[in-house]
Amino acid sequence: MKRGERDALIAWSGIAEPADVVAGALIDAWGASAALEWVISGCDRLPIEAARLAHSAGPDLARSAARAHERWAARLDRIDEPHERRTRAIGGRVVTRQDAEWPRVMADLGHTQPFALYVRGAEDLHALWGPSVAIVGSRSATSYGSLVAGDIAHGVAGAGRVVISGGAYGIDAAAHRSALANDAVTIAVMAGGVDRLYPVGNDDLLKRIAHSGAVVSEVPPGFAPHRSRFLSRNRLIACASATVVVEAALRSGALSTARHATELVRPVAAVSGPVTSASSAGCHALVREGAAVLVTDADEVLELASALTDVADSPSRTDSASGIDLFRVDFGSLGERKMFDALASRGKAIEAAAVTAGLTLNDARAALGALEAAGLVERHRSGWRRAQGQGATEKTGNNGTKRYISERDV
Numbered sequence: 001m002k003r004g005e006r007d008a009l010i011a012w013s014g015i016a017e018p019a020d021v022v023a024g025a026l027i028d029a030w031g032a033s034a035a036l037e038w039v040i041s042g043c044d045r046l047p048i049e050a051a052r053l054a055h056s057a058g059p060d061l062a063r064s065a066a067r068a069h070e071r072w073a074a075r076l077d078r079i080d081e082p083h084e085r086r087t088r089a090i091g092g093r094v095v096t097r098q099d100a101e102w103p104r105v106m107a108d109l110g111h112t113q114p115f116a117l118y119v120r121g122a123e124d125l126h127a128l129w130g131p132s133v134a135i136v137g138s139r140s141a142t143s144y145g146s147l148v149a150g151d152i153a154h155g156v157a158g159a160g161r162v163v164i165s166g167g168a169y170g171i172d173a174a175a176h177r178s179a180l181a182n183d184a185v186t187i188a189v190m191a192g193g194v195d196r197l198y199p200v201g202n203d204d205l206l207k208r209i210a211h212s213g214a215v216v217s218e219v220p221p222g223f224a225p226h227r228s229r230f231l232s233r234n235r236l237i238a239c240a241s242a243t244v245v246v247e248a249a250l251r252s253g254a255l256s257t258a259r260h261a262t263e264l265v266r267p268v269a270a271v272s273g274p275v276t277s278a279s280s281a282g283c284h285a286l287v288r289e290g291a292a293v294l295v296t297d298a299d300e301v302l303e304l305a306s307a308l309t310d311v312a313d314s315p316s317r318t319d320s321a322s323g324i325d326l327f328r329v330d331f332g333s334l335g336e337r338k339m340f341d342a343l344a345s346r347g348k349a350i351e352a353a354a355v356t357a358g359l360t361l362n363d364a365r366a367a368l369g370a371l372e373a374a375g376l377v378e379r380h381r382s383g384w385r386r387a388q389g390q391g392a393t394e395k396t397g398n399n400g401t402k403r404y405i406s407e408r409d410v
Helices: 005-015 021-030 032-057 059-073 083-089 104-112 125-129 143-158 171-181 200-212 227-237 253-263 278-288 298-312 334-342 350-357 361-373
Strands: 093-096 116-120 133-136 163-165 186-189 214-217 242-245 268-271 293-295 377-380 383-386 393-396 402-405
Touching (some): 005 032, 005 093, 005 116, 021 032, 021 104, 032 059, 083 093, 104 227, 133 171, 133 227, 133 298, 143 163, 143 268, 143 298, 163 171, 242 298, 253 268, 268 278, 268 298, 293 298, 334 350, 350 361, 361 377
Parallel strands (some): 133 242, 163 186, 186 214, 268 293
Antiparallel strands (some): 116 214, 393 402
C-alpha cells in the first residue's frame, strides 16, 4: 500500500539514521513516498531500480542509493510500526515537513534535514526555533561555567528568546534551569526517543521542560540515545540563531555543535575561562582559530543573535520580476558574516570590530571591503557601521553571488 507523504516521512525516521545524507537526497529528488517505494521495490530488483533512479535523478545519486539500500532494507520491518500512536500515548505529537509548525530553519540543513520531529510540549516549533539561542557546553561543568551559563540563559530568556540545548548534565542543565526560573520557554533536543528522557538524572528537569516548552527528538519512541545520535542531533541545536559555547574541552560534543553552526553560517560565541582550565580549552581554541566571537554576557550574545533574526523575521518582500526575497542576505564568506554581526547602527572602530568578530585585522579589512562593495556597511566617522541605505538594491559579491538588501535588513 502506497503511503502519503506525511506517513512516509514518519516511516523514514525509523528506517534511516539521523543525518543520512543519501536518504535525504533521495527524498528531495523523488519525495518521501516514492523514495520509500523505491527501497521496497529494490529488495527484489535493485539493478533495475538503480537504473530507473539514474535515468531520473542522475548516476551519482543512483550509485549512492544502491550502496545504501542494504541498510534501509534491513529496517523495512519498522515501516508499519505505530510511531505516531506511541508518541500520542505519552502525550506527544509528530511534526513532519508536511506540517505548518515544521521549523523552516531546518531547511538550511539541506539533505540532512530531519524527516520528522517527535515532540513533548505544546509550543509551536516553527515560532520557537528560528529566534532561539543555543547554549551548550561540558557535562562536567565547573561552578564558574554553570554560573555563566545560567546568567546568559537568564538574559536571553528575559529578552523573549527561547533557550535551546541538549538536556544533558552540566552547562545544558544550567541553561535550561535558568530559563525555567525566568518563566521562559526552553527546548531540549534528545538523542533518543522522547519516551526515554535522558539522562535519567535529569528526568524531573526534562519533564518540566516538556510542560512549559518542548522536548524534541528526530527518532521515534523506543530508539536509544546512541553516541552517534548525540553527535547528529547537535546539528538541530545549531539551527538556532546563535550558538554559545560556555565550557568545552578540546574534545567535546559542544564543539560539534559549534562546527555545525559555522557550516550553517550562524554566529558562534564562546566564553573564556582560566587559561589553566581544561574545561575551557575548547572555547579558547574556537576564539583563537576565528571560529567564535568572545562574549562575556547575555547582551553580547543577543547582539550576535539579532544580526541573523532581524533579517529572518522580517516580512517577505519579493521582487515581482525575479521572484527573489529582497530581505534575504547572501554573504560571500563566513568572515563577512562575522564582520556584519560585529557592527551595529553606530560606528565602531575596525580594531574593535575585528576583536568582536574574532578575525585578524587583515581579514577584517578584507571582509569590510566586500561588505562595503555590497552596500551592507559604510564608513561612519572614524569607524564602520551597518549601512543606512534607503530602498532595496541588488549587489554582486566577490564570489559572483548576488545579495538583495533593503533598509529593513540593516
